[in-house]
Amino acid sequence: MSTNYPFDDQFPLTNYPYSSRSWGLNVDSDTKKNYNFVGFKPKSRLQASELNEIQEIFAMQNTLNLNMIREWFNEINGTTCDGPAWNGATPLFPKSHPSGGTFEALVGYTYTGTGGITLTFNEGWYLITLDSGIKQWIYLNSEKNTNIVPTSTVQYYSGLSFSSDYIDCTEDTSLLDNSSGSPSQSICGADRYQINFTTAGITGVTGFNEGTFQKVVKFTLTGSTLSVSYINGLTI
Numbered sequence: 001m002s003t004n005y006p007f008d009d010q011f012p013l014t015n016y017p018y019s020s021r022s023w024g025l026n027v028d029s030d031t032k033k034n035y036n037f038v039g040f041k042p043k044s045r046l047q048a049s050e051l052n053e054i055q056e057i058f059a060m061q062n063t064l065n066l067n068m069i070r071e072w073f074n075e076i077n078g079t080t081c082d083g084p085a086w087n088g089a090t091p092l093f094p095k096s097h098p099s100g101g102t103f104e105a106l107v108g109y110t111y112t113g114t115g116g117i118t119l120t121f122n123e124g125w126y127l128i129t130l131d132s133g134i135k136q137w138i139y140l141n142s143e144k145n146t147n148i149v150p151t152s153t154v155q156y157y158s159g160l161s162f163s164s165d166y167i168d169c170t171e172d173t174s175l176l177d178n179s180s181g182s183p184s185q186s187i188c189g190a191d192r193y194q195i196n197f198t199t200a201g202i203t204g205v206t207g208f209n210e211g212t213f214q215k216v217v218k219f220t221l222t223g224s225t226l227s228v229s230y231i232n233g234l235t236i
Helices: 022-027 048-076
Strands: 035-039 107-111 117-121 124-129 135-140 144-148 155-167 191-203 213-222 225-230
Touching: 022 048, 035 048, 035 135, 048 124, 048 135, 107 213, 107 225, 117 191, 117 213, 124 155, 124 213, 135 191, 144 155, 144 191
Parallel strands: none
Antiparallel strands: 035 191, 107 117, 117 144, 124 135, 155 191, 155 213, 213 225
16 A cells, blocks of 8 residues: 555645655655755755755644644544554554545454464554654555564564664765756755664563663553554553
8 A cells, every 4th residue: 555645746846946855755655755854065056856845744744743643533532542652662653544435444453362473564654752852744655564462461662663874975876966857967065864763662661772662552451452553552
């Protein structure tokens, strides 16, 4: 399943001569690159398209924030659950896909007793928390699963890990100067700060890296009853 939800069409500054790369690199591609920051270096040429890209990154992140607030508060209204955006990763919507039809929920699980619990994190947007405390929307480009046979009365967390890197034009030639309408092979622009999900995992209450392991759900087996909820307490 692949979708650009909640975005329907290219961003306002995509076309030449504005040439922002946000739509093409971060939304309308089979593999989203998750370039969340534009890093300007001393003595590097400033591209007008990069200033336009910064505006669209901000607008994209803000749009995702507003959609998250709407979808989550529709679910938790009238409950005692906390809000979204906890210290971990929050899926854009908590349960069924807002588009309906055959689109899948972002988070699900199966439990077979002797086979244990399998958590599934589907392709889509998740709000993560960086070491700095800054929160950023990252697109999970492919489904990730993780499984465990839980021990009774032990609380577990399941979530996603991520890695980050600085990308320059030698690693991604689409970052070359595009002021002529196509990348110039001789002029580098700014770097990009890229964040990508790496693996899904399960851990106990302690022993995980808060900086890279992003808690999404928690679960406990009590006797034969398995309780699974998001970190804010909303039952899945």
